[in-house]
Amino acid sequence: MADLQIINVSKSYGAVEVLRDVNLSIASGEFVVFVGPSGCGKSTLLRMVSGLEEAPVGEIRLEGKVVNRVDPAKRGVAMVFQSYALYPHMTAFQNMAFSLTMAREPKALIKEKVGRAAAILRLEKLLDRRPGELSGGQKQRVAIGRAIVREPKVFLFDEPLSNLDTELRVQMRAELIQLHANLGTTMIYVTHDQVEAMTLADKMVVMNGGIIQQHGTPLGLYDDPDNKFVAGFIGSPKMNFIKAKVEAVRADAITLSDLGGRSRLELPFRNFDAGIREVELGVRTEHINIAQDTGATDILAARVAFVEELGDVTFIHTDLSTGERLVVRSSKARHRGSTECFVKLDPAGVLLFGTNGERIRSA
């Protein structure tokens, strides 16, 4: 049980800034997921929490105590690595017992602790095997077991499931959620897979370019992103972005023009800054509908580029006359080989972003 604060942490390798002024507070028992594209600094941040990477600027506090200068082994954190990092010359038992052996714990205690961890992870029958004789999923469980045995205050996971195949990954995700429920320990998990992040996280931390873009609950970020990056990163397929001009601003609504070249859209909005002339619309695929060409101004004409028919749902990838790509989700209709179509945006699902990528919120 431990809470963690990351305060004003920055890191650079020579001239390359990896993390810039990161602040984050993690409550005790929380399952936090750092997510972002590769090179966003998420792994570096995790490694700084572990102590494997030095944190020269800023503070990392564990249970209120600054741990920047504390040796990684003494911080009370345990880490599960992407490659599992099991010692190939030791059995599963010896792997899990290694930290206790190093600490010169009595044999009986080691046996008891490893046994308990093995029971949680259903590894009892595999304890005599070496990593070479274990499957990917089993290795991953031994690696988690090695972490459990240390009874850490914080578990750290560095992309632990990326080496597993899809099916196993889904299964291990469920086991991790179960494990978190059983142990109730603070867990920090790094992944580049937003689906994994959405399914696991209590708190999701989206990072890009060494900066925390936004953090919050997964659905909170999905529905209410702070900026274009977060909006585009979360959700699959990606959110659509369309440029538009601001034609008229009223007290509780605005009119946008030049969508996809020629269309208009009325949008309820309070206190829009009249100085903004250009915006970008963000619309998720489920908020775009195939429509009939009624000649109304809010209908967009689009050319079908290709279609993904997945059975339960069809994604129609279309190009607007401006060259912008618009993906439309259609759960009922089957695609019938047409090359032209008309779509209508659902104003309730439209988010606005400024030209700098920041979200413009209705007050």
Add this chain to the structure above:
Amino acid sequence: MLDKKHVPHLLMVFPFLALFAVFFLYPIVSGFVYSFYDWNATTTSRFVGLANYQRVIHSRDFSKAMWNLGSYIVITVPVGIAVAFCLALLVESFKGFWQNFFRSIFFMPVVLPMFLAATIWRWIYTPNIGLLNTIRGLFGLPSVQFLNDTSTMLYSLIAVDIWVSAGFNMVIILAGMKNIPRHYYEAARLDGASKLQEILYITIPMLYPVLFFVTTYGVISALQVFDTPWLLTGSSFSQYGGRQNALLFPVMDMMGRGFGELKFGQAAAYGFILTTVIVSVTAVMFALRKKGHQP
């Protein structure tokens, strides 16, 4: 200031580096200094400038040794590698147990200490009663003094050398062959290439780095040839090099000057001349490789 966290690293490398500095770097430097002094076990040393170098270069033994070395390398290296390559092809054409079996058998001579190989071969080469001359006798041929006839001495040496080193090179070339992805051969076979064409257009080009290594290594060790000719000739500091110095090589000459005549200054100078030769040859080989590799 030295960061505290680096201390364990430096402690761990210290024993090796200390030994290395004392027994490798220091001797090189001191050898360089010795090479400018007239220095032997009895007299006090006296600075002589480049005299040692001049004396070595202008000596008749030096020219003879260099000439021998040249002829030796020109034959040994290409023939040795060709033999090793053929052996590798031969072994590669077997499968499973027999591949391992022949690989091990062909490698056997490498395992034998050099001093033994040379001894055995000396008996094989013995005039009249030696193995080779016995066989010649069976065919009614006259006995040959393989190691005492200036027209055969060099070739006798080369035969021993190839016998000793072919297995070593073969193993390295074999490892290189194993690293050639199968699909190159499969593609070639689909294109209708013959076995010979496969070797010419796939095996040899793909083995280029390995063959380069084997050649460079072969040249460098051939430049330092010592054990075999030393043991095939007199094998003492008072007697080496064989009849008319036909098997005198630079390292032997250097050792003789040092430990036979106790002219350590000259021997040190000799060592540096030799190093210069070796380093230049290696540099030329690497330069050629770079040039050859440019598309």
Add this chain to the structure above:
Amino acid sequence: MTTDVGLIRSAAPNYALDLSIWTVLKWTVAICVAIVAVFPIVWMVNVVFAEPGVPVSINPRLLPTSLSAGIAKINTILSETGYLHAYYISITYSLLTIAGVLLFGSMAAFEFALFEFPGKRPMFAIVMLSLMVPTAVTLIPTYLLTANLGWLNTMQGLVVPGLASAFGLFMLIQFMRTIPREMIEAARLDGASHFQIYRHIALPMSRNALVTLAILTFMQTWGNFIWPLIVAPSPQMYTVGQVVGLFNAPFSHVTVDIVMAANLLAALPPLIFFLLFQRKIVEGIAMSGSKG
């Protein structure tokens, strides 16, 4: 239709015949080369295990004829010469060298392969450059240094100067580089000290490379002729190589079968090693060569 079948029928045996000619040729060549490769060794054994007085070279046989005669010759050598003592010296020399090369080499390789520390790059470059320097240059100054240390005719004079093996270091570094960084970090998080990581992770994980290096070092030390010759010239410190050299000296007045018995005794340890570890030896050489 029928012609097609006929074509196929006639093609098949031809192909098989072709193959068998190749196979016969291949086997013939392989066996001939094998004979050339092992014959001197077999011959040596034959000479030793034959009745004295019958020059084997005149009447070559495929198999040794007299076990007792061979044992008698070996007995003569062991009892009437310093051969046993030389064996003791050679084995001690080899074992100490192996221990030192493995210990110091693995310690340094551990650091060079897995960590960053000030001065690492220049130090590494210098050690690697030394692989290019011919032994000929260092031989005489190293001898003089050893002499100045008063180590002539001592075990440390034989062993210590050969411990900093740049080749061994290079080989171990190549191997330890394949140890994933995460493995080291996991051990660090598990509370292992720097030395414990070396001892419990890096060393066991490099077992194969260490065994290979040990064998290669043994072969090389056992066969080392020139260094013992100059640094330990006293009969008290004769290695097997030097003793064999005495037997082989042109005017030693020893008969060929006794000489060969001496040689056989010297060849035995490396040959036994080779038979036991031939796969490791061959792979070790292939590894260091194809990566070079």
